[in-house]
Amino acid sequence: MDRELSANTKQANKLRRYTQVGVFLALLVFAIVGFRTMLTPTVSSDKLRTAVVEQGPVVVTLTASGMVVPEQEQVITSPIQARIEQVVLKAGEQVNPGDQILLLDRSYTQLAYDKLKDEQQLNQHKSVQMRLNLRKTLNQLASQLTIKQLKVKSLQAQLTDEKYLLKIGGTTQESVNQAELNLKIAQQELSEIKDDIATERELLKADEQELGYTLAMQSRSIEELQRKMEQAEVRASHKGVITWVKNEIGSTVNTGDVIARLADLSSYKVKATIADTYADQLKVGGNTIVRINNTDLQGTISSVEPTVSNGIVTFYVALQEKAHQLLRPSLRADVFVTTASKGNVLRVKNGPYFNTAKGQQVFVVLDNEVFRRAATIGVSNVDFVELEYGVKPGDVVVISDMADYQHADKIKIE
Incomplete structure (x- = not known):
C-alpha cells in the first residue's frame, strides 16, 4: 500500500519542478533574444554617412548650369x-x-575714295564755271540794260518834242501817238531786262545751293571712306x-562681318541656362549663388533673354565679386537661383537618403544602433534639408542611401 510522502520529499520535488521551469524559461528567453538578434539587420559603419541636426536657414533654390564669361566683350566688325x-x-x-x-x-575702297575725290573736284570746277557763265550773262544783260535805258531817254525826249510840235502845229496827233507807243515798248523791254537779271541771280543761287548740298554729301562720303580705310x-x-x-x-x-572679339578680363559675369519650365521664376534682380570649386559667390540676375531655344532659357548673373581670383573665361559653374527662404529651422545636410526616402521618416544613430523615427521632411536645396519635427538639435541622422532598410525599425552598426 502507498505511503504518504514525507515533507522533505515534497519540498525536494517542488524545488526540482521550479528549477526545471526556471531553466525552461531561461532557455526560452535566450532563444527569443537570439532569434531577434538573427532578424536585426546590420550595416557597415563604412557605408554610413551621417550629419548632425542643427538650426539655421534653408534657402529654396533652382539649379541651373552656368559658364563664366567676360563682363564686357567688344565685337569688332569689318x-x-x-x-x-x-x-x-x-x-x-x-x-x-x-x-x-x-x-x-583697302584697294577696292581706295578706288571708291579716289572716284569720289574726282567727282568732288569736278563739281567744284562746275561751281566755278557756273559763276563765270553767270558773270558773262549778267554782263550781257547789263549792257542791254544800259542801251535800253539810253533808248528810253531818247524816246522820252522825242515824245516831248512831238508834243511841243503838235502844240505849235508842226506835227500831227498820229506822230505823237506813235512816239508814246515807242516809249512804252522801250520801257517794257527795259523792265524785262531787269527781270531777267533778277531771275538769273535767283537761278544761280539755287544752282549753287544744290551744288553745295552735293559737295557736302560728297565730303561726308569721302570722310567716311577715309575713316573706313583707317579702320x-x-x-x-x-x-x-x-x-x-x-x-x-x-x-x-x-x-x-565679325572679324575679332576683344574681352576685358578684369571683370566677369555668368551666363546660365535652365529649362523653360522655370522661366516664370526668373526675375531680374533675383538673388543667386554661383558655386565654383566649392566656393560660393553671391550674385543677382541682371537680364533674362526673351527667347527660348530648344526648351532652354538663358539668363545672366551679375556677381558681387566680379574680379574674384577663381574666375576664368569659359569656366563651368553651378548656379542656384533663390525662390524662397526659411529662417531659423531644424536642418541637416542633404544627402542621397533624401532622394530615395519613402514617407516622412529618418534614421537616427544612437550608440552603435540606428533607429527609424517618424519625421516631417520640409523644403530643401542642394546643401540642406529641413526637418520639421521628430528630431532635435544634436541628433545624428543618416544621410546615405537607406533604400534597403526602409522598413527596419532598428539596424545594428558593425
Missing part, C-alpha cells in the same frame, strides 16, 4: 568689304589701346585679351 591681308595678333594675346590686330586689303588697320580700342580672331588670310569679309 568696316568695309575687303580681303584679309594680314593677321597681326592671335587669339589669347593681350592688347593695349591702339594695337593692330588685323590688316584688311582697315583693325586696332584695339581698349586694353584686353583677344578671345577670337578671323585668321583666314585671303578670305573675303563683307561690311559688318
Whole structure:
C-alpha cells in the first residue's frame, strides 16, 4: 500500500519542478533574444554617412548650369568689304589701346575714295564755271540794260518834242501817238531786262545751293571712306585679351562681318541656362549663388533673354565679386537661383537618403544602433534639408542611401 510522502520529499520535488521551469524559461528567453538578434539587420559603419541636426536657414533654390564669361566683350566688325591681308595678333594675346590686330586689303575702297575725290573736284570746277557763265550773262544783260535805258531817254525826249510840235502845229496827233507807243515798248523791254537779271541771280543761287548740298554729301562720303580705310588697320580700342580672331588670310569679309572679339578680363559675369519650365521664376534682380570649386559667390540676375531655344532659357548673373581670383573665361559653374527662404529651422545636410526616402521618416544613430523615427521632411536645396519635427538639435541622422532598410525599425552598426 502507498505511503504518504514525507515533507522533505515534497519540498525536494517542488524545488526540482521550479528549477526545471526556471531553466525552461531561461532557455526560452535566450532563444527569443537570439532569434531577434538573427532578424536585426546590420550595416557597415563604412557605408554610413551621417550629419548632425542643427538650426539655421534653408534657402529654396533652382539649379541651373552656368559658364563664366567676360563682363564686357567688344565685337569688332569689318568696316568695309575687303580681303584679309594680314593677321597681326592671335587669339589669347593681350592688347593695349591702339594695337593692330588685323590688316584688311583697302584697294577696292581706295578706288571708291579716289572716284569720289574726282567727282568732288569736278563739281567744284562746275561751281566755278557756273559763276563765270553767270558773270558773262549778267554782263550781257547789263549792257542791254544800259542801251535800253539810253533808248528810253531818247524816246522820252522825242515824245516831248512831238508834243511841243503838235502844240505849235508842226506835227500831227498820229506822230505823237506813235512816239508814246515807242516809249512804252522801250520801257517794257527795259523792265524785262531787269527781270531777267533778277531771275538769273535767283537761278544761280539755287544752282549753287544744290551744288553745295552735293559737295557736302560728297565730303561726308569721302570722310567716311577715309575713316573706313583707317579702320582697315583693325586696332584695339581698349586694353584686353583677344578671345577670337578671323585668321583666314585671303578670305573675303563683307561690311559688318565679325572679324575679332576683344574681352576685358578684369571683370566677369555668368551666363546660365535652365529649362523653360522655370522661366516664370526668373526675375531680374533675383538673388543667386554661383558655386565654383566649392566656393560660393553671391550674385543677382541682371537680364533674362526673351527667347527660348530648344526648351532652354538663358539668363545672366551679375556677381558681387566680379574680379574674384577663381574666375576664368569659359569656366563651368553651378548656379542656384533663390525662390524662397526659411529662417531659423531644424536642418541637416542633404544627402542621397533624401532622394530615395519613402514617407516622412529618418534614421537616427544612437550608440552603435540606428533607429527609424517618424519625421516631417520640409523644403530643401542642394546643401540642406529641413526637418520639421521628430528630431532635435544634436541628433545624428543618416544621410546615405537607406533604400534597403526602409522598413527596419532598428539596424545594428558593425
